[in-house]
Amino acid sequence: MSKSDWNSPEAVRRLAKRHAAEKRFKFIGLAAIVLSLGFLALLLVIMLKNGLGGLDWDFLSGSDSTDASTAGVWGAAKGSLLTMLVTLLLSFPMGVLAAIYLEEFAPKKKWIEWVEVSINNLAAVPSIIFGLLGLAVFINTFQMPRSSPLVGGLTLALMTMPVIVISGRNAIKAVPPSIREAAYGIGASKVQTTFHHVLPLALPGILTGTIIGMARALGETAPLLMIGMRAFVVTPPDSLTAPSSVLPMQIFLWSDEIDKAFVQNTSAAIIVLLVFLLAMNGIAIYLRNKFEVRW
Template identity: 85%
Template sequence: MIKRIARRHAAERRFRLVGLGAIVLSLLFLAVLLFIMLKNGLGGLDWEFLSGSDATNADAAGVWGAVKGSFLTMLVTLLLSFPMGVLAAIYLEEFAPRNKWIDWVEVSINNLAAVPSIIFGLLGLAVFINTFNLPRSSPLVGGLTLALMTMPIIVISGRNAIKAVPPSIRNAALAVGASEVQTVFHHVLPLALPGILTGTIIGMARALGETAPLLMIGMRAFVATPASGITDPSSVLPMQIFLWSDEIDRGFVQNTSAAIIVLLMFLLAMNGLAIYLRNKFEVRW
């Protein structure tokens, strides 16, 4: 027995060391990335760069057009994917009957979450541009395409958050006379909201960093004027970084690193917002 306990303790120590090593290795890669980007791009972060648009001259190029395009694209994505994803999660988890059709829908949603993002770009090109003739290279088409990609993530995270609500909450609401709809929207959904919001913002952060789907719908075009609406031609931050990294002029190296810093700050802000919303709306029972 003493030998078995010693082996168990040794296995636990090895597991802790492996986990600590994985954390240290991940933080090391992140530190190296931040060091290289800050070294190459920190000198280019000034007001002219943050408030300017794309240009053929590296000294005159700025990132504001891409930032505005990313904001408009993410706005369209959020307004489409969040309500539809949450309503789909509520229906599948609370109201859908258990049959083969619903099982097929659930499997399809799980498979869609693992589909490569460039497939959604091809779908957006075929449906939104070639079929519905929506304006090419616009935040509207980009948001529609990214909404298709983000919605399965929201549905899966929403279902998990709703499933985590104890059945006693539902039983108590039904016992005092609430209907099934009132039980879901007045009791279950508020308790599941932190998990839903966290999953939504993480999905949005993934969509913010996507390049392949937007490449297929033409958002790699040179746009010197920031978009004034969701139907105007625009670029986004990942695509702007891609375009600058492909330039021959060495002056764009600093612009590329500076744009990566802006994108990382955008992503960190979104993840920080997810943590804040989770802590703000979290309810303990």
């Protein structure tokens, strides 16, 4: 196209339409971001306004109570910590090992493809289905203690594991093939190459996916509701098999109270849960930046 063609009225109109469409797209994208952040900021302001007054040491160190003035969040927070501990200890090693096997060692056979499709589908299954599975298997079949961090952790581990497997496979797949070829070139075996060279480079992505999956599990209520963790528990759990509640369930129970005094407790508990979630996401960002290798 010659220079005169670019300056023709038709070309000028086309360029003007393209620039206008680009500006509209930028405006719509910016408006969507502002709207989303605005709703989030509004929610945060409401929670801070209602809950900051209730954030004191008695609230942070106390447990559930029928009296809003003496109710605290420590029992539920400790239950969440124990539940997340069980979830992490089970889902992380099993998920990472499964990702390594599927990406590095699994043969290219039909049943492996079925396993991969099943894992991808499990990551999208509604969380309440995992609650029903935990109720049927861990409580009804194995007679594990109801409303305990052990059963809650096992149930959430089932829900979190597909996320860890998928993120782990993506992180391992992102390692350049030249790393493997160089390791093979100096005589390393398949296992040595995977665990000494590939896995350390994939670790940032694996850790990020794991912590994001754990953060999702921390905010879940539906699967824990199915295994009985909505019980009224006055004392903090002293073991993995003791009756317990968790922060999301405690928020749900307080929000359902008739007494309006629990509104402040609900907002304060939401603030505590948000601090937990922000801390976990902050750790994920820190680990990603610390261990990330730029090529």
